Amino acid sequence: MTTLKYILRDMWRLVVHHWVLGLLTLITAGVMLWILGVTTLFSLNLENLLSRLESELVVQAYLVKDNTLDIEKVAAKIQALEYVYAMKIYSPSDSLAKLQEKMGSQSRALDMLGENPIPYNFEIHVHKAEDVEHLVDELNAMPEIDDVVYAGLVVKRISALSRISSRIALVMFILSVVITALVVYNTIHISLYSRREEIGIMYLVGATRAYIATPFVLEGTLLSLLGALIAAAGIIGAYFPGVTLIQANLPFLRNSIITDRAVIFRFCALLAGFGATLGWVCSYIIVARFINSITKPE
Amino acid sequence: MNITFSEVTKTFEPDITALFDISLNIEQGEFVYVVGQTGSGKSTLLRLITREILPSAGVVAVGGYDLRRMRRADVPYYRRDVGLVAQDFKLIQSLTVYENIAFVMEAMSVPKKLVTERTKDVINQVGLWRRRSMRPAQLSGGEQQRVAIARALANSPSLFIADEPTGNLDFHTAAEVMKILFAINAAGVTVVMSTHNQAIVNASRQRVIELENGKLIRDEKGGTYSG
Structure with a gap:
């Protein structure tokens, strides 16, 4: 001391x-x-x-138009993919409503289409921007997926x-x-x-x-x-x-x-x-x- | 504490031999003058005793311990038993007279009360109580020398080393310093003092060790010095 x-x-x-x-x-x-x-x-x-x-980056996966597809099964398959952080399922009617809301006064143009052309689709979020490319590759490899839409250039940047x-x-x-x-x-x-x-x-x-x-x-x-x-x-x-x-x-x-x-x-x-x-x-x-x-x- | 030099040589870089083949023995309680011209090796001999430097060859033993073999961690404990008065005083300039003296006891974790008592005691012994709050730079050479002596006395050492303690002093102050050193020696403390002051050596007739160009040329009890 x-x-x-x-x-x-x-x-x-x-x-x-x-x-x-x-x-x-x-x-x-x-x-x-x-x-x-x-x-x-x-x-x-x-x-x-x-x-x-990065968290706002969204990958939109559209299913093939096939009435025999089990949507829940496909959703579970996508959910199991490594890079998926969160996912939301949109039915054709939900998707159309969303699109109409987005188009506002011009949404009447959609009536000209007759039948709803939008298939079941998934809005998928990833952890990191660099995961997007890998996820898109995996989604494209799935036979149930018809098309994958994402902002490729933005993701890369x-x-x-x-x-x-x-x-x-x-x-x-x-x-x-x-x-x-x-x-x-x-x-x-x-x-x-x-x-x-x-x-x-x-x-x-x-x-x-x-x-x-x-x-x-x-x-x-x-x-x-x-x-x-x-x-x-x-x-x-x-x-x-x-x-x-x-x-x-x-x-x-x-x-x-x-x-x-x-x-x-x-x-x-x-x-x-x-x-x-x-x-x-x-x-x-x-x-x-x-x-x-x-x-x-x- | 007795001191033994056995065939001691000290060489400094690059090739300066300050001491050559010195052998001597100083017994406990002796008063010894180490004399010689400037550059004869007096300070080197004293610095070997305080273990500021180590011999290049031979053995320096103090109290039976070979100083070369002493662990570095043990050096401070050894030095607490050696009172040192250096030619240039070696006082801490940022501390007052009181603080300089108290420091050596504080470094040993001596309780504050004892430090206060002992510091007061040794300051009084050298007659500097009224100067206790001054810093070394505010004192005369003689006063600084007395502070150095008081500091060396603080731990009641069994060996007292003084390197030219009267070198910077007038005759009257030098005589006062010598009085203190004789009093220390009378209490049984070994005193080794280097000087080239003939009057001081001749006045007291103690043992004289004379060095010349690093060699021991005379070791005489009750000797004199003619310069």
Whole structure:
């Protein structure tokens, strides 16, 4: 307990005596973690938008006109296919009613057809855009299916966009983490280097390496945590006004943006935890290496 | 704590031999002057005792322990029993006089009450109580030297190493510092002090170990030094 008190006091001394370097670490960590948070939120929203678009993709499968077909059996067969997420059956009369509703005042043209030409059909939803092509292939291979209609080009584009955005998000995340880690690592290194003489003296008068290192590691962790909290506050402060602005100007994105406050607050708590962990890991590595080199006898 | 050097040689990179084939024995409770010109190897000899450096050949043993074989984790515990006064004081500039001295006990997890008592005691011993809240940069050379002595005394060491402790001091302050060192020695603590101050060595007639170009050229009890 006594040692812990001394270590915490020493950590506080480090923060106070070297407040300029501390402030530098705090600001750098804060800015980098804010960029990391914003990048991640942007990626999450993009993923959200794409997955919404994907969930709205529909494959329409029309059955052959055969009165002997058991619709329930065919439905079960389609439902059992790997890529099917959800499915709805439309009878010829339902389909016609739907079409009439869509055509509005021009629906009278349909009366000229006489007999309802639309067969039983299935509206099928998939998990991912890239599943559509596979599903269409499987449906076309079924003898009960007469025709399959889907937005082929849109599917291909969304699928490609989804793949690219996932990769970009991953690269951006890794880059942000690496840059944040490097900046925190280097700032702590500068901070340690400026105190190398003190560290050498401490070791010379009988302080153990752990006793010397712990306040430095705690300082790095504390500054990174504070930086992360500032970043989290900055994200919360900028995100919700930003969302309001986007919803007002780009209404088609209204349902694709993450607006749940609980989700954003949880994200920020995660960012703070990540910042503290990053600070701890960087400080630990650099302090261990530095003290090891400085205490090595010639 | 007795000190033994057996055929010790210390070479620094690239090829500078600071000490060559030194063998000597210092008994518990002795007061020893290590004398010689600048560059003769005095500081190297003391730094070998504090294990700041390791011998290139031979064995340095303190209290029966071969310092080369000492684990790195054990070095701080060894140093707590060695009071060190360096030529450049080696005080932590960001700490006050009081904090510099208290630090060595705090690093040993000594309870705060005992730290306060002992720190007050050693600061009074070197006559710096009124300067306790000052930082090293605000003190004169002599005062900084006394802070270093007080810090070395704080853990009641059994071995006291002083590298030119009077080097930067005027005659009056140097005499005061020597008084403190003799008092420490009188309490049974082994004192090894390097100096090239003839007046100090000749005034007290203690054991004198003289080095020249890294070689031991004289080891004399009750000796003098003529520079």
